[in-house]
Amino acid sequence: MKTVEVREVLKDLIVLRAVDRDIKYFESLWEIPEGVTYNSYVLRTSEGSILFDTVKHGFSEEYVDALRRVTDLRDIKYVVIQHMEPDHSSSLKALSNLSDFRAEVLGHPLTAKLIKSLLGIDVKFRPVRDGEVLRLDDITLKFLHTPWLHWPETIFTHIEELSALMTCDAFGAYSVPPYSISDLTLLRTDYVKYMRKYFVNIIGHYRDNVVKALDKLSTLNLKIELIAPSHGAVLSGADVIKEVLNLYRSWAEAVPKDKKVVILYTSMYGYNEEIIRKLLSAVSKDNVDVKVFRFTSYHRDNVSDFLGEVIDAKVIVIATSTYDNSVFPITKYLLEVLLSKSNAEKPVYLITTYGWNDAASRELKNILMKSKFKLSRELSVNSLLTEADLQKLNDISKEILTYLDIS
Numbered sequence: 001m002k003t004v005e006v007r008e009v010l011k012d013l014i015v016l017r018a019v020d021r022d023i024k025y026f027e028s029l030w031e032i033p034e035g036v037t038y039n040s041y042v043l044r045t046s047e048g049s050i051l052f053d054t055v056k057h058g059f060s061e062e063y064v065d066a067l068r069r070v071t072d073l074r075d076i077k078y079v080v081i082q083h084m085e086p087d088h089s090s091s092l093k094a095l096s097n098l099s100d101f102r103a104e105v106l107g108h109p110l111t112a113k114l115i116k117s118l119l120g121i122d123v124k125f126r127p128v129r130d131g132e133v134l135r136l137d138d139i140t141l142k143f144l145h146t147p148w149l150h151w152p153e154t155i156f157t158h159i160e161e162l163s164a165l166m167t168c169d170a171f172g173a174y175s176v177p178p179y180s181i182s183d184l185t186l187l188r189t190d191y192v193k194y195m196r197k198y199f200v201n202i203i204g205h206y207r208d209n210v211v212k213a214l215d216k217l218s219t220l221n222l223k224i225e226l227i228a229p230s231h232g233a234v235l236s237g238a239d240v241i242k243e244v245l246n247l248y249r250s251w252a253e254a255v256p257k258d259k260k261v262v263i264l265y266t267s268m269y270g271y272n273e274e275i276i277r278k279l280l281s282a283v284s285k286d287n288v289d290v291k292v293f294r295f296t297s298y299h300r301d302n303v304s305d306f307l308g309e310v311i312d313a314k315v316i317v318i319a320t321s322t323y324d325n326s327v328f329p330i331t332k333y334l335l336e337v338l339l340s341k342s343n344a345e346k347p348v349y350l351i352t353t354y355g356w357n358d359a360a361s362r363e364l365k366n367i368l369m370k371s372k373f374k375l376s377r378e379l380s381v382n383s384l385l386t387e388a389d390l391q392k393l394n395d396i397s398k399e400i401l402t403y404l405d406i407s
């Protein structure tokens with residue numbers, strides 16, 4: 001069912017959120033059984049309404065109906081397009097076809113070109129400069145260029161009178177949460193994991209730009225009491241705002257959590273599985289937070305979750321096999337997205353198994369050498385563990401525990 005919910009976030013600020021529980025792969029890549037929302041916002045002013053972003057096509061009809069319940073389309077003075085990815089921009093096409101839609105579209109200078117190439121429509125468009133202020137009678141908007149969060153044309157908008165920051169993808173999350181979160185306990189439930197997962201999957205490749213955007217926000221000293229992203233919940237309350245700003249910086253800098261180990265393994269016939277079973281029984285101490293991701297004949301974890309967990313891991317273990325004189329294909333893919341989204345200076349322990357020639361080991365070492373990851377130790381096993389391999393595995397577990405400060 002296509003639902004577009006309407007809720008008042010603050011007096012005069014209304015969220016219209018399209019709820020997508022049917023989606024399986026966000027961007028046709030990332031597994032999200034938790035679903036996602038696409039949020040658009042209407043700000044009512046004495047001089048007319050301002051619309052921030054729209055929702056994904058497929059929801060356009062329900063979205064336009066919901067919008068009509070909130071405002072007369074003729075009263076929409078501006079549409080601020082903060083990001084042109086179609087999950088946010090594509091219902092602009094449906095709006096532009098309506099005779100009672102007359103709004104001027106505001107966005108980054110690059111947006112004009114993308115409206116034409118992605119939507120194929122002509123609209124009244126005005127580019128906004130970084131730091132440009134738009135004053136209406138009772139409302140002051142400040143536009144900030146925040147490139148690469150998540151595309152080059154991304155902007156944030158600060159609404160001075162509401163101390164609200166409209167951030168599109170940034171501070172967004174997967175899942176269909178309560179429409180507003182103002183309580184730390186609620187934030188710290190699964191929601192923060194969905195936020196981290198979304199961050200890594202979508203903006204992980206551009207983490208340096210996240211740091212720049214956060215620095216820009218603190219330099220400008222903007223009053224932020226509410227963050228309104230275009231996926232997930234609206235965030236408010238001093239504690240929540242402070243925590244999400246801090247979390248965003250720590251994820252952008254891939255700051256590790258003290259005792260967190262992420263283990264990734266593939267196993268066709270159980271050789272790697274057996275090795276990981278032994279490693280797990282050695283490192284699974286009470287206070288060690290171990291997250292295991294399996295790719296086997298009977299189980300496949302989500303790549304999207306794996307990437308989300310890696311960003312704040314302290315240690316990573318990869319165990320996989322040689323397949324057709326190369327690295328096991330799924331591992332190749334996992335490494336490719338890992339290096340694109342979560343490339344960070346973290347120690348990696350590499351375990352490879354083979355039958356007659358360990359091509360996986362050679363290839364993976366080459367890949368890791370070109371990344372920021374630091375190869376700590378490696379273990380190459382001719383399928384079944386020998387006594388000498390067991391000794392090396394034991395050394396690896398001990399080294400991991402020492403690194404985690406656990407004796």
Ligand SMILES: Cc1cc2nc3c(=O)[nH]c(=O)nc-3n(C[C@H](O)[C@H](O)[C@H](O)COP(=O)(O)O)c2cc1C
Pocket residue numbers: 266267268269270271272273320321322323324325326353354355356357358359382383384
């Ligand atoms: C389809 C298939 C292809 C394989 N290709 C190679 C290979 O090219 N070179 C090699 O040394 N071993 C090869 N092997 C052997 C595996 O790498 C080895 O048995 C490994 O221990 C399997 O570990 P796993 O069961 O944890 O996946 C292959 C095994 C399978 C099933």
Ligand SMILES: [Fe+2]
Pocket residue numbers: 083085149150151169202
């Ligand atoms: Fe995006």
Ligand SMILES: [Fe+2]
Pocket residue numbers: 085087088168169230231
């Ligand atoms: Fe998005």
